[in-house]
Amino acid sequence: MQILCPFDELPENGAKGFRISAQSLAADILVARRDGRIYGYRNVCPHRHTTLDWLPDQFMDPSGEYLQCATHGALFRLEDGLCIAGPCKGQRLTPVTVAVHDDMVVLLSE
Numbered sequence: 369m370q371i372l373c374p375f376d377e378l379p380e381n382g383a384k385g386f387r388i389s390a391q392s393l394a395a396d397i398l399v400a401r402r403d404g405r406i407y408g409y410r411n412v413c414p415h416r417h418t419t420l421d422w423l424p425d426q427f428m429d430p431s432g433e434y435l436q437c438a439t440h441g442a443l444f445r446l447e448d449g450l451c452i453a454g455p456c457k458g459q460r461l462t463p464v465t466v467a468v469h470d471d472m473v474v475l476l477s478e
């Protein structure tokens with residue numbers, strides 16, 4: 369189990385990136401929050417395997433409804449990582465297992 373951040377630091381209808389490997393220069397995973405639930409994914413777009421964020425912690429589309437890939441604009445549902453528009457429509461982000469323990473967001477497995 370790896371502690372990522374306090375639950376309060378995760379914005380509602382937003383997402384935050386985390387470097388979990390010392391070798392990484394960018395966030396390896398992202399954790400999104402909606403309606404008090406959290407969802408974790410690898411920060412890798414299924415289209416060209418780039419990171420999703422265009423700036424640190426900038427994962428959402430302008431409407432705040434979907435995760436968006438900065439490279440070609442694919443949109444992904446927070447709840448299940450399904451791409452609903454863009455060049456990888458029908459593919460999914462790779463989930464990681466996250467949870468909230470003692471008001472902290474933790475990574476349980478990659």
Ligand code: FES
Nearest residue numbers: 413415416437440
């Ligand atoms: S690399 Fe993400 S949509 Fe193309």
